[in-house]
Amino acid sequence: MPIETNNPSKKSWLEVAKNSDFPIQNIPFGVFLTRDDIITIGTRIGDYAIDLGALHQLGYFEGIPLTEDIFLQDTLNDFISDGKKTWRAVRIRISEIFDIENLSLQNNEAHKKVILFSMDEIEMKLPVQIGDYTDFYSSREHATNVGTMFRDPENALLPNWLHIPVGYHGRSSTIVPSGIPVRRPYGQTFPKGANNPVFGPSRLVDFELEMAFITTDANKMGETIAIDEAEDYIFGMVLFNDWSARDIQKWEYVPLGPFLAKNFASSISPWIVTMDALEPFRVDSPKQDPEPFHYLRQKGKNSFDINLEVSIAPEGQEETVVSKSNFKYMYWTMAQQLAHHTVNGCKVNSGDLMGSGTISGPTPDSYGSMLELSWQGTKPVKLKNQVTRKFIEDNDTVIMKGYCEKNGARIGFGEVVTKLLPAHHIES
Numbered sequence: 001m002p003i004e005t006n007n008p009s010k011k012s013w014l015e016v017a018k019n020s021d022f023p024i025q026n027i028p029f030g031v032f033l034t035r036d037d038i039i040t041i042g043t044r045i046g047d048y049a050i051d052l053g054a055l056h057q058l059g060y061f062e063g064i065p066l067t068e069d070i071f072l073q074d075t076l077n078d079f080i081s082d083g084k085k086t087w088r089a090v091r092i093r094i095s096e097i098f099d100i101e102n103l104s105l106q107n108n109e110a111h112k113k114v115i116l117f118s119m120d121e122i123e124m125k126l127p128v129q130i131g132d133y134t135d136f137y138s139s140r141e142h143a144t145n146v147g148t149m150f151r152d153p154e155n156a157l158l159p160n161w162l163h164i165p166v167g168y169h170g171r172s173s174t175i176v177p178s179g180i181p182v183r184r185p186y187g188q189t190f191p192k193g194a195n196n197p198v199f200g201p202s203r204l205v206d207f208e209l210e211m212a213f214i215t216t217d218a219n220k221m222g223e224t225i226a227i228d229e230a231e232d233y234i235f236g237m238v239l240f241n242d243w244s245a246r247d248i249q250k251w252e253y254v255p256l257g258p259f260l261a262k263n264f265a266s267s268i269s270p271w272i273v274t275m276d277a278l279e280p281f282r283v284d285s286p287k288q289d290p291e292p293f294h295y296l297r298q299k300g301k302n303s304f305d306i307n308l309e310v311s312i313a314p315e316g317q318e319e320t321v322v323s324k325s326n327f328k329y330m331y332w333t334m335a336q337q338l339a340h341h342t343v344n345g346c347k348v349n350s351g352d353l354m355g356s357g358t359i360s361g362p363t364p365d366s367y368g369s370m371l372e373l374s375w376q377g378t379k380p381v382k383l384k385n386q387v388t389r390k391f392i393e394d395n396d397t398v399i400m401k402g403y404c405e406k407n408g409a410r411i412g413f414g415e416v417v418t419k420l421l422p423a424h425h426i427e428s
């Protein structure tokens with residue numbers, strides 16, 4: 001069933017620039033601080049932030065079963081808990097209110113004054129309180145590149161990789177929204193040629209180009225989520241920069257996997273784009289061979305055509321695009337990740353965040369990390385003005401963008417922009 005909110009000919013009475021990521025067909029959800037320092041749940045059309053708390057108080061959601069304070073909260077968790085029917089009803093209603101044919105709010109200056117904000121007068125916050133964060137490793141190209149560099153080009157993929165959507169449990173406490181700078185971490189490393197481990201600032205700080213999905217509460221402990229239902233429990237997606245310290249990672253990851261190399265920071269884009277908005281951009285995911293176990297088998301188009309781009313801007317300089325990738329390259333789909341995550345009865349909650357893993361494409365200009373782009377530092381990446389980078393340097397800003405485009409219709413995620421600050425000094 002086509003979703004009316006996605007009709008590409010639909011227009012809003014709010015002005016939307018031609019290449020905006022946020023036309024009326026998008027209607028993402030986020031949390032922001034208003035010009036009066038009030039925190040509220042909102043959506044965005046063009047460069048306008050829309051206060052859903054105010055819309056609700058003024059009666060615009062009449063007929064939709066919502067608690068009075070559902071949008072007057074500092075996270076989306078309770079709204080996400082209300083389930084897909086409610087998300088869809090609210091999104092459809094927003095689409096109607098801002099449709100160019102609808103005059104009710106359009107002609108009400110007093111209401112518009114309390115509902116509408118320009119993007120430059122608000123501050124975006126973390127949209128959900130993230131309970132648990134899981135990171136997958138689902139790009140075949142990325143896993144192959146890393147396996148080739150770190151282990152053995154002949155056996156780059158480990159034997160489990162084509163059977164299991166491999167993942168690990170990360171840490172949610174250090175996930176921050178776009179705009180919040182992160183700091184170069186200290187840690188233990190074992191540099192090439194050294195005889196002993198050393199302690200100091202990481203010298204190989206890297207980005208990971210990922211996307212993440214946010215779940216609703218889906219199952220009780222002991223219950224599984226069937227693959228055919230898995231997408232119904234996904235609220236939406238964000239861009240995700242999963243900062244990594246490659247030198248710390250290399251020394252610490254055996255035998256239990258990533259630890260301090262990964263949990264010092266991860267950055268997300270602040271607007272959650274719903275699965276309903278992404279529906280028109282479905283594409284086939286890569287063919288899976290060998291055929292996965294029954295609980296991971298899917299029919300139909302289960303991936304999404306989302307263009308991804310990473311840029312680096314050294315301090316005081318313009319940015320250079322260093323990678324162009326696409327979410328559709330992921331070998332394992334989000335539904336497979338969620339079905340696998342719960343096949344043992346693991347409980348998933350509202351506001352959990354699942355990272356895709358680094359999304360590398362098939363060509364060297366589509367790799368999703370500096371580790372791969374500079375091939376462990378052996379091929380420096382050229383930026384503008386004769387600047388080169390092997391990894392991320394102090395005061396560099398990393399910018400990730402993502403958008404879908406089809407037949408002239410465009411839905412985007414905006415960006416996640418993060419500056420890397422120099423390490424704080426710690427005595428060894």
Ligand code: MN
Nearest residue numbers: 135208242357
């Ligand atoms: Mn990661």
